Amino acid sequence: MFVDKAKIFVKGGDGGDGAVSFRREKYVPEGGPAGGDGGRGGSVILRVDEGLRTLMDFRYQKHFKAKPGEKGRNKAQHGANAEHMIVRVPPGTVVIDDDTKEIIADLTRHDQQVVVARGGEGGRGNMRFVSPSNTAPEIAENGEEGQERWVVLELKVMADVGLVGFPSVGKSTLLSVVSSARPKIGAYHFTTLSPNLGVVDVGDGRSFVMADLPGLIEGAHEGTGLGHEFLRHIERTKMIVHVIDMAATEGRDPFEDFEKINRELFLYSEKLSERPQIVAANKMDLPEAEENLAQFKEKLAANGGDTEIIPISAGSNQGIQPLLYRIADLLDAIPDTPDVEEVEQIAERKVYRLEHETDEEFTVRRENDIYYVESPGIEKFIKRTNFSSQQSALRFARIMRKMGVDEALRQKGAKDGNLVRIGDFEFEFVEHE
Structure with a gap:
């Protein structure tokens, strides 16, 4: 059977969480922070295999998920990066984002490849957050979530005539x-x-x-x-x-x-x-x-x-x-170069380090008694914040104030105790004097 179209789900592996750890060695009474970074999650990569002729395999397997990166460890040991997941496709495969309908790649040559779901960055361990004012931080980032989406594969026969x-x-x-x-x-x-x-x-x-x-x-x-x-x-x-x-x-x-x-x-x-x-x-x-x-x-x-x-x-x-x-x-x-436009681009993802980017754009809107803060960058930042750590939670609140989120909420009428929703997270608004 010839199969020339398939729809698959791809997900990059999540980044490993950073670690909170301190040196615990004999004769070192005040060991500094030693929590390592988490490893990067694996990416899902489509690679051309000239031995394939159809998309038959995708009738039986439609989900492809790369492995997550390892968590950071003590003694400043970083977690290992996960291996990429290689998915083989026949030459002539056009890869299309199912949501936007944009062409991600046009794969025509043997071993040509494209990343369709990038793995998440590993979270930073507490050794990365040392500063003159905080020499023993108990702050570590969660790993970034891997990219996920549905993509459509369309096979166009590669023939001369x-x-x-x-x-x-x-x-x-x-x-x-x-x-x-x-x-x-x-x-x-x-x-x-x-x-x-x-x-x-x-x-x-x-x-x-x-x-x-x-x-x-x-x-x-x-x-x-x-x-x-x-x-x-x-x-x-x-x-x-x-x-x-x-x-x-x-x-x-x-x-x-x-x-x-x-x-x-x-x-x-x-x-x-x-x-x-x-x-x-x-x-x-x-x-x-x-x-x-x-x-x-x-x-x-x-x-x-x-x-x-x-x-x-x-x-x-x-x-x-x-x-x-x-x-x-x-x-x-006829020249050997095929008269097809080859697209090997994928949208660059911005890595958000919000403590250094106070001009990140956001919008605030109110629906009934709930205030919504909308910003892709802030949503990513929240997911990487470990709210079980008091220092991490305080750091998040400090950055939100620095960005002007608190002030924007006030201008919309937010008062103490009002519910604020950012992505999948909900908070109570607290007025700071």
């Missing part, structure tokens, strides 16, 4: 004749429900990969029929072989078929209409094919078209070798 055309025009038969591929062939529409790949040996030392893609119908650019499932794959190909049933065995006009398919390609992406294209005039061994071919050429010329036409009969193997030579010649003239 894509066969396009209406259903049942002979694309699968052509692929089976020119390669060792054995696609399912039948005398009914949509025999091909998923792409079939075949390696074609031209016979003069050259070869290329050809893809037999599901048949198109009108409205495909809007998703009608197999629609986008087809067009997603044709985007990868360097050139197009347009297979036409020149014998009109199903009663359609060959030239109208040609125009309709090209219109669907154009409406889906103007770049597709600019790809090199050859018309493979198929079924030339059947009655009326020669007459239809002559009319096809007349109509093409009358409409200003100059697409090259090569008569063939896939069923009787006529004209196949000239077609392969011409395809190989055109491929030789």
Whole structure:
């Protein structure tokens, strides 16, 4: 079974908590702080494996969670960083953020990789918080939570040549004749429900990969029929072989078929209409094919078209070798660099050290008797604060005052005892004189 789309959940490992510890050694009566930092959580990384051809594995496993970093230890020992989780994907995989629908990466080459969920930073141990005014801090940070999200994987077939055309025009038969591929062939529409790949040996030392893609119908650019499932794959190909049933065995006009398919390609992406294209005039061994071919050429010329036409009969193997030579010649003239935009970017995450960043933006709003403070930076900071430690709690309150959060709450009408909510945390507002 060919699987070309999957949705998976990825989560980076949480950072390890920092430690609160002091030196306890003989003859060292006042040992200083010695709590180590927590280790960084592992990241989830997608890496291309050219040995894979489908997204089949993701039907059975949809959750990928990296391991957390180790906690800091005493004697200034830092926790170990967790190993990254490597998830293998086939070449041609496009990675999309399910929430924003933005493309995270376009993975086309073997061993190319992208981080889809970064591991959290380890929390700092109390040895990091020593200052002239506090030589024995009992403050340590919690580890940062690892990034998590749902991502959509879409596989676009990596082929040099894509066969396009209406259903049942002979694309699968052509692929089976020119390669060792054995696609399912039948005398009914949509025999091909998923792409079939075949390696074609031209016979003069050259070869290329050809893809037999599901048949198109009108409205495909809007998703009608197999629609986008087809067009997603044709985007990868360097050139197009347009297979036409020149014998009109199903009663359609060959030239109208040609125009309709090209219109669907154009409406889906103007770049597709600019790809090199050859018309493979198929079924030339059947009655009326020669007459239809002559009319096809007349109509093409009358409409200003100059697409090259090569008569063939896939069923009787006529004209196949000239077609392969011409395809190989055109491929030789096309640069190796694929005409696809490669995206290897992922949003940079800001590491919040709020005690040094008093200009962090936030908003305060009131709903009934509850005051909401909204700020991604403050929410991250709260999660890294260990409120079981009095010094850590006082540090958090001091930083909030320094940032102006207290004053903003007062301006909104907050009084002693009012409930303040920041992310998943709730506090009572306390007025300081």
